[in-house]
Structures are given as structure tokens and as C-alpha cells.
Amino acid sequence: MKCGKRSRSATMVAAVFMVMAGPVLAQTPPPQNVxxxxxxxxxxxxxxxxxxxxxxxEEVAIRPRVGGIISEILYRPGTPIDAGTPMFRIDPLVQQAAVTQAQSNVVSAEAVVRQARTSFERAERLVGSGxxxxxxxxxxxxxxxxxxxxxxxxxxFQMSELELSWTTVSSPISGIASLASVTVGDLVAANQQAALATVTRLDPIEVDLLEPAVRLQRVVEExxxxxLRQADExxxxxxxxxxxxxxxRGELVAPGTSVSMSTGAIEMRFRFENPEGLIIPGMFLRGRIVFGESDVFLVPQTAARRDQTGAITVMVVEDGHVVQRALxxxxxxxxxxxxxxxxxxxxxxxxDALSRIAPGMEVVPVPATVGEDGVVRPTPQEAPSGN
Incomplete structure (x- = not known):
């Protein structure tokens, strides 16, 4: 009986020592390397x-200045033409007849002038005697x-000659001619609403860039x-x-002077050289406007998290602990x-190691580098020098 009591007492004492020794023996994990x-x-x-x-x-709608029947189409659609290139010919018979009539009227008027001058000069010499x-x-x-x-x-007569010259319809600008909206034999009227064709200048080309007014105001404030150190141009x-x-690279043609009521953006127009015709009117593009230069921080995108509002968060090391920053x-x-x-x-x-840390954790910072491709690489450590 006494041996049994001693055995149970020893077991209880051992259990007490194990409980007391537990916290002392547990090991705290070392700080995470980041x-x-x-x-x-x-x-x-x-x-x-x-x-x-x-x-x-530049873009011009080609319209006739005199009426008549289209007798010839003188250009090839889709090809470059120079200013003054004939594009359409209107049957000139009516205008030629008008020139002939006007010319005869001039001859008749000249005869009347000569007769009136002769009579006047004769009477002027005979004043007082006849x-x-x-x-x-x-x-x-x-x-x-x-x-x-x-x-x-x-x-x-001069006007009739001018109208006769208008029977040849020419382009006032250099550019690319569109398809003709008429064919030979069609009747056209002077200054009609419908254009015979259009000529568009593609080089240079202009681009309207739509800049949100709020962002532009921020640039002005900076x-x-x-x-912000403004660029010269x-x-x-x-x-x-x-x-x-x-x-x-495009140069500014006209700054915006009003804000769109529907988009809240300001329209800024830039002019670009376009010798190969890669850009054509109506094409949608992405533009990047350079306002100047400022001193900023470049945060690798792989080190940041971005929410739906556009805000980003990063993790930094302060006093050996992880701190979250909203930027x-x-x-x-x-x-x-x-x-x-x-x-x-x-x-x-x-x-690095962003998935294994949380704000408040104790960490050990280890130098790293971020390549041009955004990939994180450890920084090589210098080997200790030996004797």
C-alpha cells in the first residue's frame, strides 16, 4: 500500500514539473527574411x-461652281494628288456660248463708245460757232x-471666261482623293449641297487627345x-x-479652352508627321503627353497591391517590423x-516574401534588386577577403 502511494505521488510531481517547464522549452520562430x-x-x-x-x-469637299453634265472624271480615287490637279470636267458648251455672247457685247459697246466720243469731241470744238x-x-x-x-x-465677259474655267473642277489642296459620288453623264448644279468627292491631307495628321480636367488641374498645381519642372515645349x-x-513625336497645335459637359475632359490637339499614312482620320489611339519632369519614387508593380479605386498598398520595414503603406x-x-x-x-x-508576412511581424531585411523586367533577384553578397 505504501509503495502504491509513493508511485502516484511521484507521477503527480513529474506532471507538475512538465507543466512548469513547458513555456521555457517552447522555441520562438526566428524573424522572417524579406x-x-x-x-x-x-x-x-x-x-x-x-x-x-x-x-x-486639311479636308475639302469638292463641289461644282457651275452647272452642267459631267463629261469626264480625271483622277484615280485613293491616289495622292497635288493642289490644282483637275478632277472633273463639266460639258463646257453652255459656258463657251456665254463667252462668245459676252465678247460680242464688248465689241458692240466699244463701237458705241467710239461714236459717242467722236460726237462729243466735234461738238466741243464747235462751241459758240455751231x-x-x-x-x-x-x-x-x-x-x-x-x-x-x-x-x-x-x-x-471676264465672268463668262471665269465660269468657263470652272467647268474643269480642280482640287484646292494636296492629299488623297476619295471615290467620286457622280458618274459621267450626271447633271450637277452650281454650289450644290452634295460633294462630288473629298480630298484629305494625311501628312501631317492631327490628333485630338482628351485629357480629364481634374488630372490637368493637378499638373497645373504641381x-x-x-x-513639376515644365518642359520648354x-x-x-x-x-x-x-x-x-x-x-x-507630336507638337501642340491648340490647347483646350473648354471642358466637355459629357466627359469632363479637355480636348488638346497635336500635329504628327505621317509620311507613311499609318494614321488616318477617325482612328482611335492612345496618347502620352509629356508635361515636364518631377522627382518621384518608382515602386515596382510586383511589390504593390492595387484595389478597384486605383489606390495601391505596399509593405515597408520600420524598426525591424512590417508596416503597410497606402499610396x-x-x-x-x-x-x-x-x-x-x-x-x-x-x-x-x-x-520579396510578401505572401509570408503581415503587418506588425518582425523581419530581417535582406538587400534585393528588381530587374528591368520587374523580376525580383537577390543581391549578390560580397565574399569575405582572406589572408
Whole structure:
């Protein structure tokens, strides 16, 4: 009986020691190693990516200035033509007849002037001996009327010649001619509403870029406060619908002067060289406007999380612990978010092991690098020198 009691007592004492020793023997996991980069502000072009649409720098509707029957179509649709190139010919018989009649009226008026001048000069010589001053004055008035009639006849003759020249319809600008809306034999009228064709100039081409007024106001404010160093000239680049970067750089033609009531955007027009005709009117494009340069932080996109509102969050190391930061990006560049504020020079941004950490955790920062492709790579450690 005594042996049994001693055995149970020893077991209880052992259990008490095990409970007391438990917290002492448990091991706390070591701090997590995380890859970090040290952020420093750097000059970056201040750009805004906006939608745009191409418009012709020049476009003219070809309409007849005289009426008649189309007798010839003198151009090939879709080919470049120069200013002054004949495009249509209207049957000129009516206008030629008008020229002949106007010319005969001029000849008749010239004869009347000659007769009136002869009578006036004769009467002027015979004043006091065979003609009165009143007769001279009447003959002078007759001469003036004849000269006025001659001037009118000459003007009508010039107008008839001009209308005859209008029977050949030419392009006033250089560009690409469209399909004709008429065929040989069609009757056209002077200054009709329907155009015979259109000629569009494609080089240079102009692009309307639609910039949200709110973002443009932010750029203006940054310029006023000195955060933005303005460029000497406002320029833009384009991305085609195929995703190809357009090589030419555009210059500002006209800044926006009003805000659209439907979109809240300001329309800014830029002109681009277009020698190959890659851009045609009506084409939708993506534009990037360069406003100047500002000092910002470049945050790798792989190190940030972005929500539906556009805000991004990152993890940084402060005093050996993970801290979450909410930031606002104004754009992107080469797999990086452009962040103008919310960070300090020397901030240790966590770029690796993000899935294994949470705010408040103790971590050990390990230097890392982010390549141009946005991939995180560990920074090679220098080998210790030996003797």
C-alpha cells in the first residue's frame, strides 16, 4: 500500500514539473527574411496617358461652281494628288456660248463708245460757232453712259471666261482623293449641297487627345508649387491600335479652352508627321503627353497591391517590423508605379516574401534588386577577403 502511494505521488510531481517547464522549452520562430530595396526620389518625366482620335489636318469637299453634265472624271480615287490637279470636267458648251455672247457685247459697246466720243469731241470744238454748251454737256453724258456700258460688258465677259474655267473642277489642296459620288453623264448644279468627292491631307495628321480636367488641374498645381519642372515645349507620343509605338513625336497645335459637359475632359490637339499614312482620320489611339519632369519614387508593380479605386498598398520595414503603406500612383513606367508622395528617401520597400508576412511581424531585411523586367533577384553578397 505504501509503495502504491509513493508511485502516484511521484507521477503527480513529474506532471507538475512538465507543466512548469513547458513555456521555457517552447522555441520562438526566428524573424522572417524579406528582400528589400531602398527607395530614393529620382527625376521622371511627368506624363499623362489619355485616349485620342485622329482628324485630318486639311479636308475639302469638292463641289461644282457651275452647272452642267459631267463629261469626264480625271483622277484615280485613293491616289495622292497635288493642289490644282483637275478632277472633273463639266460639258463646257453652255459656258463657251456665254463667252462668245459676252465678247460680242464688248465689241458692240466699244463701237458705241467710239461714236459717242467722236460726237462729243466735234461738238466741243464747235462751241459758240455751231454747237451750244448744253449740246456739249448732253454729248458728254452720252459718252459717260457708253463707257459705263462698256465696263459692264467687259466685266460680264471676264465672268463668262471665269465660269468657263470652272467647268474643269480642280482640287484646292494636296492629299488623297476619295471615290467620286457622280458618274459621267450626271447633271450637277452650281454650289450644290452634295460633294462630288473629298480630298484629305494625311501628312501631317492631327490628333485630338482628351485629357480629364481634374488630372490637368493637378499638373497645373504641381507646376505652381515647384513639384513639376515644365518642359520648354508640350509634346506627345502615340500608341497605335495594334499596340505599336508610333515613332513621330507630336507638337501642340491648340490647347483646350473648354471642358466637355459629357466627359469632363479637355480636348488638346497635336500635329504628327505621317509620311507613311499609318494614321488616318477617325482612328482611335492612345496618347502620352509629356508635361515636364518631377522627382518621384518608382515602386515596382510586383511589390504593390492595387484595389478597384486605383489606390495601391505596399509593405515597408520600420524598426525591424512590417508596416503597410497606402499610396497614390499618378502613372506607370517600365513595370513601376510612379508615386509622388507618401514615401521618404531611404524607405526599405519589401519586394520579396510578401505572401509570408503581415503587418506588425518582425523581419530581417535582406538587400534585393528588381530587374528591368520587374523580376525580383537577390543581391549578390560580397565574399569575405582572406589572408
Amino acid at each position: 528582400g528589400v530595396i531602398e527607395l530614393q526620389p529620382q527625376p521622371v518625366a511627368r506624363v499623362l496617358d489619355v485616349p485620342g482620335r485622329a482628324v485630318a489636318s 454747237a451750244t454748251q448744253a449740246e456739249v454737256d448732253n454729248l458728254r453724258a452720252t459718252l459717260d453712259q457708253a463707257e459705263a456700258a462698256l465696263a459692264g460688258a467687259q466685266s460680264r 507646376s505652381r508649387t515647384g513639384q 508640350l509634346t506627345a507620343t502615340l500608341t497605335l491600335e495594334s499596340g505599336r509605338q508610333y515613332e513621330a 497614390t500612383a499618378t502613372g506607370s513606367q517600365d513595370h513601376h508605379w510612379i508615386v509622388p508622395e507618401g514615401l521618404e528617401p531611404g524607405t526599405l520597400l519589401i519586394v
